[in-house]
Amino acid sequence: GGDSGGGGGGGGGAEGQSFDWQYSNYLPPNSSLSTGIANYFDSIEEQGDITVEEFYQESLLSATDTLPGVAQGRADLGFMIALYYPGELPLSQVVGVPFQTDDAEAQVRAMNALYENNEAFRAEYEDQGVHVLSFVPLAPTMIATAEPLEGLAGLEGRQIRAVGLLSQAIEQAGASPVALSAPEVYEAVERGVIDGFTSYPFDVAVANSLNEVASNMTDPGTGLYNLGALVITKSLWDGLPEETRQFMDEQIDQYVTDAIALLAEEEERTCDTFLEAGGTPGVFPEADVEEFEGLVGDSVLQAWQEQAVSAGVAEDQVDGFLDDYQAALEEYAADSSYTPGLVACAERNGN
Amino acid sequence: MGASGDNDPLSPDALIGDTHSVPPIAGTPADRPGGPVRRAIHALATAFGVLAALLIVGIMLSTALDVLVRQLTGSSIPGVVEYSEVLLAGLVFLGLAYAQRTGAHIGVDLVTERLPVRTAHVVRAIGLVVVLAVLLWTTYETTVVAIRSFEVGEFRFGLVPVPIWPVRMVIPLGLVALVLELALTTYDEITGARTGAATTRHEHPEADSSVVPGENGPRS
Amino acid sequence: MTAGLVTVLAVLVLLVLLCTGVPVAFALATAGVLGLVVLRGADIASSTLGSLPYQATAEATLVVIPMFILMGVLAAHARVAEDVFRISHRLLRRLPGGLGLASIAACAGFGAVSGSSVATTATVGRVAIVEMRKYGYSVSFAAGIVAAAGTLSVLIPPSIVLVIYGIITGESIGALLTAGIIPGILSALVFMTLVIIRVRLRPAIGGFNQAPAAVDDGPTLAGDRPQGKGYAGLVKIAVLFAIVIGGIYAGFFTATEAASLGALAALLMLLADVFRYGPRQLAVNLKNSFAEAASVTSFIFAILVGASLFTFFLVSAGITNSFANWALDLPVPPAVLIIVLLGIMIPLGMFLDPISIMLIVLPLAYPVVTGLGYDGIWFAILTVKMIEIGLITPPVGLNVYVLAGTPGVRLEDAFRGIAWFLPAELFTTSLLFLVPDLVTWLPSQIG
Ligand code: NA
């Protein structure tokens, strides 16, 4: 039962205050990502008088409704992805520019640091009415196909479901991007309506049994394409007692460490499942990745910059953010040990 | 008897408000005050209904064309899926008032049918007033969302960025037309409670498919 | 106020509003919003009202619904139901209750191009009931046959109800549509057997061996319209079914694409009728088809939005979470639990339409059913059977209401005629319950 305690905020930090929050995650509860966030909730529930009621699989908010839903307090907390909100979160879309990084840990730590230090980036979320507790690591995308995909040349003429900036990149490689909603992908590949799909991480694709219809999963070297975020209603956050906010923040570093470990474990398990089911993991040969990167050049990056400017971000802010992002990626990559699960899987399989 | 269009909700006759086409109503057309208002409200509902129908046909044609192009050239027409999705939200709200006018929105007559005529009118009027209040509230809230959507230039993700704000604006417009139709029905129920006139009812439009308006038409 | 108390209050508000006769969609929305105001405050209710109308309708997978509706109304105006009825009559007239059997066949045939049970009942009813009465069938028997057989349309693909089941639960829409075929044919055969038995036992109700009696005028097959032997209609149904279900099954198109192509083909068929009926009739038919498609689409989506508001309130009150946990912990055999979940839908069917029932029940029931390890597609077909029963039971039996519009048919007659078909429905449902392969075998062959 959920009499909403902290909804609306403005509470002013009385001693012994208790909080009863509703959290929406459109993914199933048994994914590593959901487990990581649930573990974080356990840690804050222990320290404060907080109870989080968890809702999964769009039972409270739909995937595309999470940002406005949390902003308006229809849920107090939510897991959302940046890809669904190109208009609202223009700077965050930088993650969709291919060939930036495939290091999920470095990206999340970089984004968490930028949220603290880059005003324009933070404002992007706060103006929408949410506060980001932490960004959430997601695996890089792969290209899944029914027929084997040896390399870049194999993309020529293929119909591939794709989303966002990534669709521009595969178009430059000669593929035809197709717009399909996620629930339609399975049947569309099964029936041969499309040849394959991208804009999907390895672990999620296998968890959704998509390997049943597209048993060839290939890392094209484009890297990360999306960004997850654990958000809380801004007015609720602002109204929390200082000490509550503080211990919620203190757990974040541990959360990221856990989340990366969980992701790596999940990707390893995914590899087992995938290989047992007869799947073929692959990576593009290095020369192909270079050729792909050359084909794409700066075009997608420029498209992102133009979109951000037309969404109302000042040009110098866009450039400043890009510089900060790239610098932070480099800084955090040094301490990261993350390897994309599909790349590891291909190595294990002896490719 | 007109040759054709007797059952045609889009015919000029229907717009003027003969007994075939008016919603549950008390008294004869002559008793009804505010004829022009009634006509204007029905005209709005019909105009929006026509737009909704055109959008359905448009989605059908563009989707079929997309399949054809894909079979011929191997690639889809960018934007068909995205635009269909966004237009769908618009067309269903455009059609709401027209659906109300043609009796599509089904209610439960079980109780009111068994009440004395005047009491039934009062009970129906009370129900309608409560629903109207919530619909007016919804109209206000969707307007607020629409204005904000326009200000930020909201668009949908996908292969092609599709602006959402026009559809966000259509939602409150469709709701306004629905509220007007329901207000008219409420007015009629209140009038009916005063005069004690019986209520005429519509058939659900899905029951109309088999009605052949031209039964005694030109070819016979 | 506790969440449980607020829920009771909201359900009461819903029932009272339904009793005043306001449309179901608006009653659901009102009850949901009032519940939200009490439970979570006016701000949350406001923002939900602002965003949910768009969120609940702008969904690519929902585009298939107006396409199926359009195909159905266009096919109805292209007179395919009359054609199938005419052919079936010729083939079956020597059997006891031959016209009744032809009516069932016409419902099944038209059901293969129409996604809605109400449309099928109305379309076939106008022709079949008048014809059966002409041959001396009792009014209630004739009305019962058509109202019951009209429900075949939700089982035999295309089916809007199955599409919405797929959207709520995430089950494959193609598999759901395919799963309806065998149970649909089975249901039709059970209905036919019942008609034969009834007429054998009481030949009078089926007018067996009676000469056509004079009944009041109405649109009849023997009317002044030009008509062939009816093969055109059979061809049209075969073509539309091949495009839609064949296209989905063979993997040429997605469900939305198949439905759009089906609607386009039906439009072309209607346009070709210009040779049969002349341009003026064609214009009227086109206009009526489009107007009806718009009305029915908005009606269905109004329910979708209203029921989503009510469901958001239920979820937000924690009812869904606690229900699933409570049900899964019950010390009863899983099969009993499934029967109870299905049984709940029968009283709900007394007040609500199929889509509202699914939107309210499935978020509660589906996690329990799959949590117990049952097949979601199997449960879909059983849900549809429950919904069919709801469509023909008083007080709100949409199919029966529609028939009550036919000249000479009173609501009481229709409900009386239906009584015989309820045990038949329960028999078919039990068979599907006990032999899940009847449902799951065909979809497992896809791909
Ligand atoms: Na059907």
Ligand code: NA
């Ligand atoms: Na019923």
